[in-house]
Amino acid sequence: MASNGNRLDEAARAAWLYYVAGNTQDQIAAKLGVSRQSAQRLVSLAVSEGLVNVRIDHPIASCLDLARRLKERYSLSFCEVVPSDPASESTTLGVSQAAAVEIERWLRKEEPIIMALGTGRTLKAAIEQLPPFECPQHKVVSLTGNISPDGSAAYYNVVFTMADTVKSRSFPMPLPVFASSQTERTMLHNQAMIRPTLELAGKADVTFVGIGDFGPQAPLLVDGFISKEELDELQAAGAVGEIVGWTFDSEGRLIEGITNDRVASAPLPDPKTSSVIAIAMGQKKLPGIRAAIKGGLINGLITDERTADALLN
Amino acid sequence: MASNGNRLDEAARAAWLYYVAGNTQDQIAAKLGVSRQSAQRLVSLAVSEGLVNVRIDHPIASCLDLARRLKERYSLSFCEVVPSDPASESTTLGVSQAAAVEIERWLRKEEPIIMALGTGRTLKAAIEQLPPFECPQHKVVSLTGNISPDGSAAYYNVVFTMADTVKSRSFPMPLPVFASSQTERTMLHNQAMIRPTLELAGKADVTFVGIGDFGPQAPLLVDGFISKEELDELQAAGAVGEIVGWTFDSEGRLIEGITNDRVASAPLPDPKTSSVIAIAMGQKKLPGIRAAIKGGLINGLITDERTADALLN
DNA sequence: CTTTCGGCTGAGCAAATACTCATCAATCAG
């Protein structure tokens, strides 16, 4: 749609006049020859389309301090803490922006890298913050299958979302998230189309993942990947969190059997040889985050002030 | 002042809650435990301190097109065009932000680079847009002296401004802008403290400069570097623009004699071996910009829509 | 100890902005 592009152009122009040039919407309306309301709509469109990117260039002392202490205490190689909004229950607010900045930083590199991506709401929100740009030198590979139990494309598989805005070479994983049995998983993983992707995932320079909790609203349950019975069984076995479907207990040890036999996801890249950065915040995820750190599943964390504080106590 | 730092912390937090979390100032006030007015003041402080950085992630088609045509027509290796605010007479609005982004892009590189900086209001405005960060691997060298005719530090010498926010190795040029004679210049340039700096400037990987005009408000005149008589003489000799004090005619050829014999600035780095990017916009500067491009003094340009349009016609 | 001064604060108000709703135009299926 040319009209759509033009509209976004106009929106960008209006947003530019508003945020950069500091015009009022009245002035913008006059300059663009539209009504004041339309100008307001253009600005708000630009905002809602994510064209407007605000960053605060000030390391808030308390956040820096929390990040430093987390890094020290848990030997993390990367940690970023964003301010909390005390009133908000969102599990993405703030961390998604910070994650987007970090993801962009990696993708802006000139030498080719391999980036692996997990799945989940938090990560999806982060990807949606990315500005469009081109980096054909990089490879972005999904750690998890993109097929829902009902056969449709998994909504929270983020590689596709990313491909919409960032032009890199994408490697989705054309698999279900869980195989029906360990045997089937082996078979699936041996497919000629899958194997290279799995190998690529193993060689990732950097990995971004979300962490799923095992409360009553566990994402694996809500999205229909596991049944209530399986959830109960996992909880009984001590499950506190999950990364791309790999379930682990409070010590960060993968739980044997149950669902981990059937997860079709690639194994998590080894944090010893690459950066594995989790993006997670919120009370619910706390046990999972703590466990993932303790078990050395991850070596990087992007979280918020409140969660950081809780992790230290 | 700890209070000052705390205040900026609070300002950053308020700005974060406002711009990123989307709170109203009332909500922020409640959360930070201050009055609404104070919250408003914190937000506006954050804005005026430059903590808040807005960027519009949308290439406005017409600007992209102008940039492309400029690059083609004049064989520029870099060109960026920002939207114009039709009502504003500013010669920095927009281009300073765009220049800051480009400068930051260079400084974020991991491998060490040498960046040379010119002088002037436009460049200073750009430097002021830079967020604070550290890049000790780079060297930033001034092309011009930093001593005003009256002996004070030249206000528009930007290396110091930059050193305030960006931690790189800085090389100011402890010289006047103009020597009193050609002989004195030779002598000054042969000083042991100056020579390495000059050599560094000659090896710059990237150079950012402003362009001065020769109208009645010529910056060289306004800042007291040259007299009205010298200005008249230069104009009579065909001067249309000036970069770090080097005056050139409408073909971009340096004007022999008069002031060019005495400019203590380093010679402009050769655009064949490095990027020499001019930041300039506005009707007044048009002849100077055109000449600098024509004469091959620069190979990169950051300007605004209106100026770009005029350059193409 | 008092005075002065600079900066901070809150109240009130004007301006700017965002939202809702009814209307209108264009597109598309039948």
Place this chain on the structure above:
DNA sequence: CTGATTGATGAGTATTTGCTCAGCCGAAAG
């Protein structure tokens, strides 16, 4: 061709923001 649907528009209005001004507090000077 007609009716339905979608999306844009302008008016009116509520909310939010920014500005000015008078008062206040504490630090520094006398």
